[in-house]
Amino acid sequence: MRLLHWKKQVFSLLFWLLLPIIATLFIINFTSTVQEESEIPVGVVLEEESQLANELVESINETNFIRAEEMSEKDALHSLETHELDSVFIIREGYQEQIVNGSRNRLLLSYQSDLSFAYTPVSEMIISYVQQDTGRSKAAYTVMELSEGYQQKDNWTWEEVIAKSKEIEEEENLLQSVFSFSGDAPASADENASLFDPWSLWMIFSILAAFLLFDWLIKERKNNLYPRFIFFRISFKIYLILNAYIYTLLFLVFDVVALFMFHIFFDEELSWHFLFSLITYRFMLNAGVFAFTLLFRNVSLFYTVSFALTLLSAIISGAILPVEGLTDRFFWMELVNPFSSFLNGEMSLLWFVIFLIFIFIWFFRKEKQYA
Secondary structure (H helix, E strand, O other): OHHHHHHHOHHHHHHHHHHHHHHHHHHHHHHHHHHHHOOEEEEEEEOOOOHHHHHHHHHHHOOOOEEEEEOOHHHHHHHHHOOOOOEEEEEOOOHHHHHHOOOOOOOEEEEEOOOOOOHHHHHHHHHHHHHHHHHHHHHHHHHHHHHHHOOOOOOOOHHHHHHHHHHHHHHHOOOOOOOOOOOOOOOOOOOOOOOOOHHHHHHHHHHHHHHHHOOHHHHOOOHHHHHHHHHOOOOHHHHHHHHHHHHHHHHHHHHHHHHHHHHHHHOOOOOHHHHHHHHHHHHHHHHHHHHHHOOOOOHHHHHHHHHHHHHHHHHHOOOOOOOHHHHHHOOHHHHOOOOHHHHOOOOOOHHHHHHHHHHHHHHHOOOOOOO
16 A cells, blocks of 8 residues: 555655755755855965975965965966955065074065955964964074073074974964864864764754655545545554554665765764664654654644744754753753754664653554444
C-alpha cells in the first residue's frame, strides 16, 4: 500500500528527502563564496626585495579580510583608477634599513580613490604590522644596550633578539578568539572555516522535511478508511506504526548519504559513534513528529504549525544562533532541548523514550466507537 502511494508522489517524496542535503550544500557553498568575494582587494608594490619587506607582504596576505595583489606601481595605480583595487600600498626602498635603524617615518606610501570604502581599516591594519616590526627593532636595541651595560658574557645580536621575540610570540599565543555556534568543542581558528556548521543546518531542514512528509498520517486518518481494516489482519493503529517505520528506514538511507556527502565536501567526522548519534536522532525526530501529528486533523493547520515549530527550533536549539550564555545560566534549557544531544554529538535517547511513551499511551488508550 505504501509503495502505491509513493508511486504517485515520487517527485515530492524525493524532494523532501533530499532537501536537507541540497539546502545545506547550497547555503554553505553560497556563504563561502560570499566570504571569499567580500575580501578587500589591495595592491602591494615592493620597491625592494628584503626579508622584512617580504614578511610584511606575507602578513598582509594572511589577513582574513584582505586580498593582496603584488604588482608594479604603474599597474597598481591603473587598477586603482579603474576601481579594481580599493587602495594601493607601496613599501618604499630602504624599508628594512630604516626599520633596523629604528626609524618610523616615510616607510610606506599609500594611494586611495574616491571609492575606497575600506581604506581606513586596511591602512590601520598594515600600520600595526609595521609598528610591530619597529617595536621589535626598538626592543632589540634595548636588550643590546642592557647587555652591554651589565657587561654580560653572551651578548645578543639584533638578529637573535628579533628571532627570539618571534619565537616567544608564536609559543605564547597572546590573543586568539574562537566563535562557536552549536555548543560543540572549540573550533580551530581556520580562516577558511564556514560561517555555519553543516550538521546544524541539516538538522533544521531535516525537521521541516520530517514534518511535511508525515502529513500522510493526517490524510489517512479519515473516518471513511476505518471500515476497510475490518477485513485486514492488522489494526489501523498497527498499520500507522508500520508505515512510520517504513518512512524512518527511508529517512535513514538518505541520512547515511548525507553523512558521506558532508564527509566528502566538508571533511566532517565519519565514525561509528557519530553514525549511532545520527540514527538515534532520526528515531527521536520521527517518533516526536509522529506523536505530534496525531494531534491534528486539518492538514493546512498542520503545515502552518510545522513551519512555525521549525523556525522556533532553529532559534532556541543553538543550531543557528549561539545560546551558550543562556544554557550556562539556565542549565535546564539544555535538558529540555530535544536537539542538544545531536548537536553535541551524543545519543538522543532521553527524548526518544519520552516520545515513545506518548505513542504507547495513544496506542493502548481506549477510543469511543460507534456502530
